[in-house]
Amino acid sequence: MAAPSTTDFSVRPSGRASAFWQRLRSGDDIAYVITLTCAMTILAITALLVFELFRNSAVPRHQFGWSFLITSTWDPVAGQFGALPFIYGTVITSALALFMAIPLGVGAAIFLAELAPAKISNALTFLIELLAAVPSVIFGLLGIFVLVPALVAIEPAIRAVLGWTPLFSGPFYGVSVFSAGVVLTVMIIPFIISISREVILAVPTEQREGALALGATKWETTWDVVIPFAKKGIMGSIFLALARSLGETMAVTMVIGNEPKIHSSLFAPGYSIAAVIANEFSEATGELYLGSLIELGLVLFGLTIIINGLARVLVLTTTKKGTS
Amino acid sequence: MLSFRRKAVNAIMLSLTGVCTILAVGTLLFILGYLFFHGGTSLTINFFTKLPTPVGEAGGGMANALLGSAKLLLLASCIGIPIGFLGGVYLAEFGGSSFSFVVRYTTDLLNGVPSIVIGIFAYTLIVLPQGHFSTLSGGLALGVMMIPIAIRSSEDFLRAVPVSLREGAMALGASKAKTILTVVIPAAKAGLLTGIMLNLARVAGETAPLIFTAFGNRYWSPGWEQPTAALPVMIYTYAISPYPDWKQQAWSAGFVLLMLVLTVNIFARMILTKRGSTAR
Numbered sequence: 001m002a003a004p005s006t007t008d009f010s011v012r013p014s015g016r017a018s019a020f021w022q023r024l025r026s027g028d029d030i031a032y033v034i035t036l037t038c039a040m041t042i043l044a045i046t047a048l049l050v051f052e053l054f055r056n057s058a059v060p061r062h063q064f065g066w067s068f069l070i071t072s073t074w075d076p077v078a079g080q081f082g083a084l085p086f087i088y089g090t091v092i093t094s095a096l097a098l099f100m101a102i103p104l105g106v107g108a109a110i111f112l113a114e115l116a117p118a119k120i121s122n123a124l125t126f127l128i129e130l131l132a133a134v135p136s137v138i139f140g141l142l143g144i145f146v147l148v149p150a151l152v153a154i155e156p157a158i159r160a161v162l163g164w165t166p167l168f169s170g171p172f173y174g175v176s177v178f179s180a181g182v183v184l185t186v187m188i189i190p191f192i193i194s195i196s197r198e199v200i201l202a203v204p205t206e207q208r209e210g211a212l213a214l215g216a217t218k219w220e221t222t223w224d225v226v227i228p229f230a231k232k233g234i235m236g237s238i239f240l241a242l243a244r245s246l247g248e249t250m251a252v253t254m255v256i257g258n259e260p261k262i263h264s265s266l267f268a269p270g271y272s273i274a275a276v277i278a279n280e281f282s283e284a285t286g287e288l289y290l291g292s293l294i295e296l297g298l299v300l301f302g303l304t305i306i307i308n309g310l311a312r313v314l315v316l317t318t319t320k321k322g323t324s
Numbered sequence: 325m326l327s328f329r330r331k332a333v334n335a336i337m338l339s340l341t342g343v344c345t346i347l348a349v350g351t352l353l354f355i356l357g358y359l360f361f362h363g364g365t366s367l368t369i370n371f372f373t374k375l376p377t378p379v380g381e382a383g384g385g386m387a388n389a390l391l392g393s394a395k396l397l398l399l400a401s402c403i404g405i406p407i408g409f410l411g412g413v414y415l416a417e418f419g420g421s422s423f424s425f426v427v428r429y430t431t432d433l434l435n436g437v438p439s440i441v442i443g444i445f446a447y448t449l450i451v452l453p454q455g456h457f458s459t460l461s462g463g464l465a466l467g468v469m470m471i472p473i474a475i476r477s478s479e480d481f482l483r484a485v486p487v488s489l490r491e492g493a494m495a496l497g498a499s500k501a502k503t504i505l506t507v508v509i510p511a512a513k514a515g516l517l518t519g520i521m522l523n524l525a526r527v528a529g530e531t532a533p534l535i536f537t538a539f540g541n542r543y544w545s546p547g548w549e550q551p552t553a554a555l556p557v558m559i560y561t562y563a564i565s566p567y568p569d570w571k572q573q574a575w576s577a578g579f580v581l582l583m584l585v586l587t588v589n590i591f592a593r594m595i596l597t598k599r600g601s602t603a604r
Contacts, residue, residue: 027501035414038407039427042475045468046430049437052448107344115338116345124349126593131352133589134582135529137556141563141578142355145571189348217334247438249532250560274440274532281447282457282536297444301437308436312429 050301057295059287068295074260074276076284081292083299085260089177089270090300093252094245096181096266097188102238104185105192106227109234112193113200114222125194132190140254143183148174148255151182155267170265175257178266183251188241195240195315199233200226232314239311243304249274273300356582363579371576376542376558379567386577388544392459392552393528396538399463399548400470400527405520408474415475416482417504427475435472442468443533451537457551462538466527473526477519481512518592525588529581531556555581 060068060081071082108128112121152174162168203226211221227234257269258279273296284290370385377384411431415424446465451457485508493503509516534540534557545552555577562574 027505028499031413031501031504032418035410035418038410039414039419039424039475041407042411042427042434042471043430045471046434048449049434049441049445049468052445053441056448056452104344104347107341108348111338111341111345115341124345127349127352129593130586130589131348131355133525133585134352134355135531135556135585137529137531137559137563138355138359138578138582141559141574142358144563145575146358186351189351193348217330219334219337220330223337243436247436247440249438249440250556254560254564274438277440277444278532278535281444282539294444294448297441301441304436304438305433308433312432 053294053298053301057291057298059291060295061291063288068292069299072260072262076280076289079286079288081288083273083292083296085262086271086273086276086296087299088262089180089256089272090246090274090303092177092266092270093180093184093256093272094242096178097184097245098238098242100181100185101189101192101241105189105237105241106196106234108189108193109196109200110222110227113197114218114226121197125197128190128193131186132194136187136248136250139183139187139251143179143251143255147182148179151176151179166264167266170263170268172267173257173269175255175269176267177256177263177270180252180256180270180272181266183255184245184248187248187251188245191241191244192234192237195237196230196234199230199237202233203229232317236311236315239307239314243307243311246307247274247300247304249278253278273297356586359575359579359582363575363577366572367576367579371573371580375544376553376573379570382569384573386553386555386558386573388541389553389555389558389577390580392538392541392545393555395459395545395548395552396462396466396534396554397524397528399459400466401520401524403464403467404470404474404523404527408471408523409478409516411471411475412478412482413504413509415479417500417508431472431475434468435476438532439465439469439530440532443535443537446533446537456549457537457539459538459545459548459550459552462534462552462554463548465533465537466530469527469530469533470523473523474519477523478516481515481519482508484515485511514595518595521588522592525585525592529556529585531560535560 064071064081068081069083069087071080072084073080073082074085075081112125116124152172155172159168159172207225207229208221211225212218216224252272253275256272256275258271258275259269260271260276261268263270277293277296277300281290281293284293368385370383371387372385372390373387374383374385375388376386411427415427419427443465445468446461450461450464454461489507489511490503493507494500498506531554534554538554538557539551540557540561541551541553559574559577559581562570562577565571565574
């Protein structure tokens with residue numbers, strides 16, 4: 001029906017061509033072409049995304065070269081742009097978040113998969129997955145008005161225990177790398193819990209029974225048999241959480257303090273790649289300034305692509321191992 | 325006989341995992357409770373019907389931001405859902421080759437791109453050439469974010485339709501296109517719609533890509549060419565403002581946004597689990 005009638009005469013003689021038109025009439029080829037086009041659009045959009053980021057960051061790339069990544073002056077007025085403070089801020093907040101989220105998340109996953117009765121486990125997992133749906137700006141809101149005052153209140157206690165390390169020295173104003181790390185922890189925990197729980201649940205029961213039969217306690221079974229079996233999948237969940245925390249923008253922007261300097265103390269304010277883009281992008285003037293921010297976007301893109309790729313490989317290898 | 329030490333380790337570690345769970349679930353309940361207490365109590369009808377007032381003037385609402393968000397979501401749906409859905413149909417019904425693998429891999433890749441980078445993308449495509457912020461660019465940013473989720477969820481739900489249904493339709497002489505259109509898609513309808521709802525709920529809370537595309541606006545934004553307010557961006561600007569009045573409004577807006585997102589999520593998940601259990 002979609003085929004123009006004028007072409008009908010020209011195709012009638014050839015058997016192959018008439019078969020083609022017939023299939024086109026029945027709609028199969030139309031459906032195939034339309035859906036294929038949409039599938040290819042994904043590739044086109046991704047390619048265009050990379051191209052646009054690359055093209056629009058040409059000015060700073062030519063001017064600064066690789067030194068963009070390792071210099072730490074960020075001075076829009078003087079036209080000096082170095083990405084190091086932001087890269088440091090992004091990496092250190094994510095590392096801090098992982099440091100806190102891994103034990104909590106894996107612990108909760110063990111409880112949900114190994115100890116809790118199925119009904120309670122499902123209900124709690126449902127709640128935890130809802131936590132993952134909470135928009136990032138809401139976490140930021142709570143970060144500013146609840147977490148920061150709370151951290152200021154308990155700061156003397158933290159300092160009393162850990163104050164001897166350079167990590168917790170210097171004045172504390174509430175907004176800091178540490179606060180950003182805590183907010184990120186809350187945001188990535190749901191990912192670690194829900195994926196790790198799935199992976200642990202997929203460990204064959206025989207493995208547990210074998211260990212228990214040998215006289216191991218429940219904990220020993222879990223820690224020495226189940227967790228090693230599920231290790232790769234848990235690693236995958238951690239990498240996915242890491243990729244998410246690297247790109248996290250709003251919540252971090254609202255509590256990190258937004259100061260483009262590298263401090264050894266976690267109590268000092270910092271800045272992250274995503275935060276500087278969010279704060280300065282709409283006000284950036286000039287090709288160099290805007291280009292530098294876009295190049296930061298490119299750096300962030302590269303970082304998350306690598307981490308995501310690793311995560312996929314890890315999750316893929318475990319699921320394959322689980323099925324075979 | 326178990327040694328005392330092993331028993332103690334067992335008990336301590338297992339209870340610690342319980343503590344971890346309580347902490348994680350407690351955080352969610354705390355967030356809900358706090359927003360309910362702080363935002364829900366100050367929510368008035370003005371919030372839904374009035375424009376923002378100038379600083380210092382009491383009252384006012386975020387009607388323009390609600391409409392702005394709705395417009396952005398509409399635009400995003402027009403871009404994200406058709407491409408995502410049809411791409412999903414390709415993967416589920418026509419795929420199977422190495423090209424499908426490439427598409428799936430790219431989809432995952434695009435899904436992992438931070439939302440702020442998608443914002444830059446929309447900026448370079450629309451805002452930079454046009455020279456001004458617009459609803460259009462914000463919609464494009466959210467639309468691009470919707471595509472990968474739409475593709476994967478539609479593929480999953482279409483694949484869940486039993487092969488026997490397809491074979492039945494084919495055996496009756498229906499073409500493949502007709503089978504997909506009249507048998508497979510209707511069978512997967514509930515799942516597909518739920519997937520769309522979840523997708524919308526996710527992008528509805530996105531702030532980062534809108535800051536320098538839709539930008540924000542304190543008034544109504546007619547048409548598609550002007551900057552527009554959006555609920556999440558409004559929460560952000562009001563939260564970091566120095567005015568107590570605005571901060572209070574940020575809480576109300578946060579409450580509305582969270583309720584919207586959670587309601588959709590709870591309903592969608594309930595529908596999905598119900599269907600999942602009947603299928604088995």
